[in-house]
Amino acid sequence: MQTGVKTVQVRDVAESTVCVHPTAVCESQNVGGGTRIWAFAHVLDGAVIGQRCNIGDHVYVEGGARIGDRVTVKNRVMVWEGVTIEDAVFIGPGVIFTNDRYPRSRGLPEAVGRYGHKGTWLVTTMVRYGASIGAGAIILAGLTIGRYASIGAGAVVTRDVPDHRVVVGNPARGSCWACICGVPLDDNLCCPRCKRRFRLRADTLAAAE
Amino acid sequence: MQTGVKTVQVRDVAESTVCVHPTAVCESQNVGGGTRIWAFAHVLDGAVIGQRCNIGDHVYVEGGARIGDRVTVKNRVMVWEGVTIEDAVFIGPGVIFTNDRYPRSRGLPEAVGRYGHKGTWLVTTMVRYGASIGAGAIILAGLTIGRYASIGAGAVVTRDVPDHRVVVGNPARGSCWACICGVPLDDNLCCPRCKRRFRLRADTLAAAE
Amino acid sequence: MQTGVKTVQVRDVAESTVCVHPTAVCESQNVGGGTRIWAFAHVLDGAVIGQRCNIGDHVYVEGGARIGDRVTVKNRVMVWEGVTIEDAVFIGPGVIFTNDRYPRSRGLPEAVGRYGHKGTWLVTTMVRYGASIGAGAIILAGLTIGRYASIGAGAVVTRDVPDHRVVVGNPARGSCWACICGVPLDDNLCCPRCKRRFRLRADTLAAAE
Numbered sequence: 001m002q003t004g005v006k007t008v009q010v011r012d013v014a015e016s017t018v019c020v021h022p023t024a025v026c027e028s029q030n031v032g033g034g035t036r037i038w039a040f041a042h043v044l045d046g047a048v049i050g051q052r053c054n055i056g057d058h059v060y061v062e063g064g065a066r067i068g069d070r071v072t073v074k075n076r077v078m079v080w081e082g083v084t085i086e087d088a089v090f091i092g093p094g095v096i097f098t099n100d101r102y103p104r105s106r107g108l109p110e111a112v113g114r115y116g117h118k119g120t121w122l123v124t125t126m127v128r129y130g131a132s133i134g135a136g137a138i139i140l141a142g143l144t145i146g147r148y149a150s151i152g153a154g155a156v157v158t159r160d161v162p163d164h165r166v167v168v169g170n171p172a173r174g175s176c177w178a179c180i181c182g183v184p185l186d187d188n189l190c191c192p193r194c195k196r197r198f199r200l201r202a203d204t205l206a207a208a209e
Numbered sequence: 210m211q212t213g214v215k216t217v218q219v220r221d222v223a224e225s226t227v228c229v230h231p232t233a234v235c236e237s238q239n240v241g242g243g244t245r246i247w248a249f250a251h252v253l254d255g256a257v258i259g260q261r262c263n264i265g266d267h268v269y270v271e272g273g274a275r276i277g278d279r280v281t282v283k284n285r286v287m288v289w290e291g292v293t294i295e296d297a298v299f300i301g302p303g304v305i306f307t308n309d310r311y312p313r314s315r316g317l318p319e320a321v322g323r324y325g326h327k328g329t330w331l332v333t334t335m336v337r338y339g340a341s342i343g344a345g346a347i348i349l350a351g352l353t354i355g356r357y358a359s360i361g362a363g364a365v366v367t368r369d370v371p372d373h374r375v376v377v378g379n380p381a382r383g384s385c386w387a388c389i390c391g392v393p394l395d396d397n398l399c400c401p402r403c404k405r406r407f408r409l410r411a412d413t414l415a416a417a418e
Numbered sequence: 419m420q421t422g423v424k425t426v427q428v429r430d431v432a433e434s435t436v437c438v439h440p441t442a443v444c445e446s447q448n449v450g451g452g453t454r455i456w457a458f459a460h461v462l463d464g465a466v467i468g469q470r471c472n473i474g475d476h477v478y479v480e481g482g483a484r485i486g487d488r489v490t491v492k493n494r495v496m497v498w499e500g501v502t503i504e505d506a507v508f509i510g511p512g513v514i515f516t517n518d519r520y521p522r523s524r525g526l527p528e529a530v531g532r533y534g535h536k537g538t539w540l541v542t543t544m545v546r547y548g549a550s551i552g553a554g555a556i557i558l559a560g561l562t563i564g565r566y567a568s569i570g571a572g573a574v575v576t577r578d579v580p581d582h583r584v585v586v587g588n589p590a591r592g593s594c595w596a597c598i599c600g601v602p603l604d605d606n607l608c609c610p611r612c613k614r615r616f617r618l619r620a621d622t623l624a625a626a627e
Contacts, residue, residue, distance in 0.1 A: 004470055019340075023232075023441075023443060025232060025248055039357075039460045040249050040267070040458050040460065040476070041445055042248045042249065042266050052525055053525075054524075057478050058249070058267055058285075058458070058476055058478070058494075060266050060284050060285075061265070069525070070523060070524075070525020070526070071523060071525065072521075072523040072524060072525065075478050075496050076267075076285065076476075076478075076494065076496065078284050078285065078302050087525070088522075088523045088525050088526040090504075090521050090522050090523040090526075092516070092521060093496050093514055093516070094303070094496070094512070094556075095621045096302055096303045096345045096362075097344075098301070098302070098343075098344045098362055101390050102341075102359070102387075102391035102393075103299050103301060103341050103343070103391065104297075104299050104339070104341050104390065104391040104392075105262055105279060105280060105281040105297045105298055105299040105339070106263075106279075106281060106339070107278070107279020107280065107281065107296070107297050108279070108297040108299075108339050108389075109297075110339075110389045110390050110403070111389075111390050111391055114391070115392065130523070130526050130528075131467050131524070132520075132521050132522050132523070134516075134521070134556070135514045135515075135516045135556055136345070136514045136556040136574075138344055138345045138362050138363040140362055150520070151560055153383045153514075153516055153556050153574060154556040154574030154588055156362060156363035156379075168589075169588055169589070170363055170378055170574075171377075171378070172378045173304070178520075180526075180528045180529075181520075181522065181528050181529050181532065181591045182520035182521065182522040182529055182532070183520050184520070192526070232441075232458055234441060249458050249476070251457045251475050261579070262452055267458070267476055269475050269476070269493050269494075285476075285494065285514070287493050287494065287511050303512070303514045305511055305553045305554045305571075306553075307510070307511070307552075307553045309579050311550075311568070311596075311599075311600035311601050311602070312490075312508050312510060312550050312552070312600065313506075313508050313548070313599065313600040314488060314489060314490040314506045314507055314508040314548070314550070315487070315488075315490060316471075316487070316488020316489065316490065317506040317508075317548050317598075318468055318506075319548075319597075319598045319599050320599050320600055322420075323599065323600070324610075332498055345554070347553055347554045347571050347572040356427050365554075365571060365572030365588075377587045379572055379587055380586075380587070383536065388525075400440075
């Protein structure tokens with residue numbers, strides 16, 4: 001679940017237990033140590049969840065979904081088949097992913113043929129390392145959310161989001177850039193909190209040397 | 210639950226059983242055969258659900274709500290009293306219906322009189338045959354969503370939506386037209402996927418002869 | 419839980435029991451008499467809920483959240499630490515509060531320091547007496563929703579909302595004014611339903627003498 005990213009130990013001792021709340025249902029055999037699954041959550045068989053994640057109340061993780069290490073999945077999030085979330089991502093409360101661009105009921109005769117095999121409807125989504133998706137945001141199917149990108153609360157994301165980009169609104173539009181630590185950069189592309197500096201070249205933000 | 214629509218058998222053998230997940234609560238006596246109700250869902254006494262529906266995790270269906278046959282109700286949807294959903298509709302994950310235009314707490318003394326009987330606050334909603342409501346969309350009370358209409362993910366619908374119309378945004382605005390199969394029509398009102406042709410007359414879309 | 423507001427008895431006899439649905443989990447010792455907690459809801463230790471509230475299905479109330487008396491909390495609402503809701507408020511279905519402006523995963527090494535103590539990330543929210551928050555609205559952290567304000571369904575609230583103000587959209591903008599009873603005022607600042615009259619002075623709405 002890493003894409004060229006060195007994993008850093010954030011605690012001294014790796015925890016080996018998966019904690020599942022008594023009211024939650026965890027049917028997956030692929031949940032990493034130190035991960036906690038809270039009340040009324042449902043993790044289906046075939047879902048993959050890494051180590052030291054926090055899976056909130058009422059979350060749903062479908063078979064075929066992949067979640068990396070140290071990911072925070074706040075309450076009520078739904079992660080469908082076809083969605084991949086890299087390490088150290090924050091998924092805010094009530095965020096909705098999707099995996100079908102033109103959904104119809106499978107009980108509609110004119111549409112039922114489309115659901116015969118996944119190639120005709122299933123579209124994948126990727127959330128890259130360190131990104132943050134704000135409360136209640138909706139991510140249309142087929143998109144990539146870049147590393148350290150920050151999706152504003154309530155945004156409806158209809159296009160790919162570059163690394164470090166902050167997007168807000170419906171449809172979501174770029175508003176500014178976010179530091180690795182999450183704080184918006186100032187006009188000089190400097191983080192007012194941690195003082196990291198960045199530069200912009202060909203619409204791509206990178207750490208300044 | 211049909212409005213002049215011939216029901217088509219989409220499977221050879223009618224299923225007669227209602228499947229209710231062990232963690233779900235189904236208090237209604239009016240759920241049709243072949244319908245499945247998934248984890249942590251709650252169907253209240255007085256709710257009506259047709260045959261072969263799929264009612265996802267964490268769904269809530271209130272007494273007085275009516276859902277037709279072969280309807281897909283994805284996870285976390287809430288269907289309130291006053292909402293009617295015709296056959297073969299797709300309700301995306303996290304969709305929210307409403308049934309009160311000017312809600313206040315019933316414990317607010319100045320508003321409590323309004324809640325004495327339903328005629329002063331309850332407003333009904335209709336979702337017509339074959340329509341599709343995208344993930345996280347919100348439908349204000351008192352509206353009709355037309356046949357085969359497609360509501361975009363995250364749309365906030367404040368006006369009636371005509372048959373086949375695609376609407377997106379907050380507030381939702383018309384963007385294009387959808388085929389019966391769900392795919393947006395091209396500029397010639399032809400479906401790029403299934404090749405059905407339509408024509409537009411007096412703002413109403415219909416199949417071309 | 420009152421801010422200069424006289425509590426009015428809306429029923430003759432105070433109810434003393436807390437009703438908790440068999441599937442709900444209530445870990446708080448601070449829930450007032452007459453309050454009902456419905457299916458699959460989760461009220462954590464340290465949450466404070468007043469008397470005669472209605473806490474809907476799938477609701478989550480975190481330790482440190484404070485809810486007053488006679489509050490309606492519809493299904494699926496999440497109330498986090500740092501959120502205070504005064505008496506007689508209506509929180510619509512699926513409303514999302516937040517308490518962190520720049521969230522990152524606590525497993526992201528560059529952000530973990532920010533989560534060492536609450537002063538560096540926890541931002542509080544206040545919902546004042548008699549307000550109403552429409553279905554699916556999202557309230558950014560650090561805001562105050564004024565008395566009798568009405569937040570439209572699906573609004574994404576990014577700024578404080580004055581008393582009686584109606585806001586809609588993403589981001590939410592003022593659209594008109596609401597009466598105490600919830601109905602929008604006409605152009606003369608009179609309520610078409612209950613005939614209360616108001617006046618506007620220095621952008622503040624108050625009852626006319």
